[in-house]
Amino acid sequence: MDHKQLKYFLALAETLHFGRASEQCHISAPTLSRQIKQLEKELNIALFIRDNRSVSLTAQGKAFVEYARSSLAQWRQFKSECQDNGQPLSGELSFYCSVTATYSFVYDLFAKFRQQYPAIELNLNTGDPALSITHVLNDKEDLAVAVKPAQLPQGTSYLPIGQSQLVIVAPIMACPLTELLSSQQSNNIQWSQLPFIMPEQGILKDRLDQFCKTQAFTPRVYAHVSGHEAMVALASLGFGVACVPEIVLAQSPFKDQVRYLSSLDLIEPIEIGLVCKTKRLTDPVVTVLWETAENLFRL
Template identity: 45%
Template sequence: MDLKPLQHFLSLAETLHFGRASAACHISPSTLSRSIQQLEDKLGVSLFKRDNRSVNLTSEGIKFEKYAREALVQWSAIRNELMAESKELKGEISVYCSVTASYSFLYDILRRFRHRYPSIEIKLHTGDPDSAIDLVTSGKEDIAISARPDQLPTEIRFHSIGLSPLVFIGPASGEIETPQSLNDWSRTPMILSEKGIGRKRVDRWFTAKSVKPRIYAQVAGNEAIVSMVSLGLGIGVVPQIVLDNSPLSDKVQILDIKPWLAAYDVGLCVLEKKLKSPLIQAFWELL
């Protein structure tokens, strides 16, 4: 079966950029364009609205995206089920995590998995950890490393692999003093995540103190927070594991601030229905 048209469609649906999508599919932009056009001709509808400046999914394209993801999941499941009789699993799994998690949590898991299932290819993608669960829920990634949210989606299975305290950090130079009073906190520049679990916990922390923080910057990624704090631009909040693995760890210091924030429960997450895939089940059982 030729599943490449569906893969081409999903790549363009994710990137909304012919250049990036064609590079991800290892084909030329013109080949990708022809593939999408042929798919649209077969369906009798336009899947994308495109002009010289932008590419966007049509309402039909949004519906077809769900079908395409389900079709590839079902194909992978039946292919692996039929292949299981040979007692050798083959195929690929996509895994998403932050750069820090890739070498602090994932390295040993992947090493053991690769040793046991050498014919399964791992596609590792790195990025903002706050996007991890959304990427798994949408089906764009098979497995991801994430901090467990306060409310875990019912369709997600979560396997804890470690705890990491959530800590306040300041520049090691001491040029920004640790806030003592509520007035100090309202004047101290803060460098915080744009969104995610850590940001929600910090927001609740300030609300409990009835303080409106002075936000100097909102960034994506904890590594960026460490970098900006090391430059003396403000106080930040990051998981300690990020700080422990940062090349700038000697340029920042953990501040003794109470009450402490709840630690991150770090683990792997997967859609419950994807555990029907022998490949993903094999990965999950290795944990």
């Protein structure tokens, strides 16, 4: 097997969709299918269960995910360590963050990094920030922007890069929720009467759960949503109120379609930082990005 096949396998294992995986790998779906079949033939096991409508991992396929991620991470580190010191540092780096973080933190970091290390290939993946640390721990990504948890997992390193207040927002448009809020006093909001757009998981959910406990009410949940940006969109449409980082709201195209409720000082702010496995800092490519961030984000 070669490292490209491992990359193809991981793309399909993540998406469980030949079309999306082939687009992600910049190859055709038939080419991806052939590469997976070759890999299965070499291993003499079935990695996926396929039918006309779905793709799923076999038990052996699930076990092979960890091997593939670990092998690719070790290969990247080995290549970095074997480079000639007289040549520009090169290699590959995978990075995970939310869409908002690409505007707020990552753009400036990547701009400075690309200027100093143009031969290093940066692979940026975006998604729910609640998954950032999990992706790093599972070797899915080298580094990630994450909200700092109450306790960092053992074996991880953390570099603070910013903070954000958490705010509760409500729609401006005419709708039943707006009418309900207009009948209440701004300094005495009846939270138990309001529908909430809730985050599915992560520190934001923990903060909101603590807010509900402090205010002594059980929230009426309209929907659980993955991703802070989507929560702002649903709140702007009047489906419910949403608790989101102020930094997300500042970048949202819907920021002018929502308003703050009077709870800005009732929820503990979040701290945002860069996370990676501590052992990955022995990789020169990971180290130089970490050092670039240290110099850029001096809090």
